[in-house]
Amino acid sequence: MHLRALLLTLLLLLPGLTTANGPLTIAAASDLRFALDEILDAYREAHPDDTVRVTYGSSGRMTTQIMNGAPYDVFFSADIAYPQKLRAEGHAVTEPEVYAIGRIVLWSNRMDASEMTLEDLLRDDIRRVAIASPTHAPYGVRAMEALKSVGVWDDLQSKIVNGDNIAQTARMIQAGGAEIGIIALSLAEFPDLAEHNYHLIDDALHEPLTQGFIITRRGEHNDTAHRFSEYMNGDTARDIMRRYGFVMPGETLPEDGPADTAAAAP
Known part of the structure; x- marks a missing residue:
C-alpha cells in the first residue's frame, strides 16, 4: 500500500x-x-x-x-x-x-504628456526616458520601433532606462527613475496612473x-x-x-476614439 x-x-x-x-x-x-x-x-x-x-x-x-x-x-x-x-x-x-x-502611450506623472510627441523626448529638461527592455518585453520592442520610426532612437540612447517588464517600467516612472516613458495604455487607464494625462502613440509607427x-x-x-x-x-x-484600452479581436478603434487625442484624467 x-x-x-x-x-x-x-x-x-x-x-x-x-x-x-x-x-x-x-x-x-x-x-x-x-x-x-x-x-x-x-x-x-x-x-x-x-x-x-x-x-x-x-x-x-x-x-x-x-x-x-x-x-x-x-x-x-x-x-x-x-x-x-x-x-x-x-x-x-x-x-x-x-x-x-495592445497600445502604447507616452506617460508621465511629472509633466503633461498629452501634447508631447516622441521627438520631444530629446528635450534638455528630460534626462531619462523609461521603456520596457526590448530584449524580452514586447512593449519594449514596440517602443523601440516607434522611436526608430520617428528617427530619435539613436539620439536617445544616453537617456533610455529599461524596466524588466512594462509594469516595472511604469513603477520606475512613478518613483522618479525617469521623467517620462512609454508604457501600456492598459496601465495608463488604471485609476492611480490615470490621474495624469498621456499621449496615445500612433500605432502606424510600430508593429x-x-x-x-x-x-x-x-x-x-x-x-x-x-x-x-x-x-x-x-x-x-x-x-x-x-x-483598459485593449482592442478586441476583429474590432478597431472608432474614428473618434483616442488614437489622435490625449486622454484626460477622469
Whole structure:
C-alpha cells in the first residue's frame, strides 16, 4: 500500500500532469496586471469553487520558464509570437489564440504628456526616458520601433532606462527613475496612473501588439484552465479589457476614439 501511494505521488509530480480539478496557475504579461485582476474577481464570483493563481512578468522570460518546466497551466503573452513558439516546440496543447491588441502611450506623472510627441523626448529638461527592455518585453520592442520610426532612437540612447517588464517600467516612472516613458495604455487607464494625462502613440509607427494565449502541456487536463480560457472570450471579460484600452479581436478603434487625442484624467 505504501509503495502504491508513493508511485501515485511521483506520477502527480511529473511535468505535464495535473488533476482535472486542481488549482489553475496562470502566467500573464504584466500589461494585464490590472485588467486581468478585475477579470479574475468576476470569474471567482461566477466559479467560487475554482482556485486561480496568477504570476505577472515579461512574456519573453515566462516563455523561457515554461520551456524549462515552470508549473503554468495557461500563458497570456503580450506578443502572440511567444505562444506560437511554445506550440511549435510542443509546450502547448492549444493553438495560440488572439485575446487582444495592445497600445502604447507616452506617460508621465511629472509633466503633461498629452501634447508631447516622441521627438520631444530629446528635450534638455528630460534626462531619462523609461521603456520596457526590448530584449524580452514586447512593449519594449514596440517602443523601440516607434522611436526608430520617428528617427530619435539613436539620439536617445544616453537617456533610455529599461524596466524588466512594462509594469516595472511604469513603477520606475512613478518613483522618479525617469521623467517620462512609454508604457501600456492598459496601465495608463488604471485609476492611480490615470490621474495624469498621456499621449496615445500612433500605432502606424510600430508593429501591432497582437497578444495571444495558450493552454500549456501541463494544463491539458485541468478543467479550470479550459473553463477560464472560455471565460476570457465572454462578454464580461471583453468589456473589462475594452475599458483598459485593449482592442478586441476583429474590432478597431472608432474614428473618434483616442488614437489622435490625449486622454484626460477622469
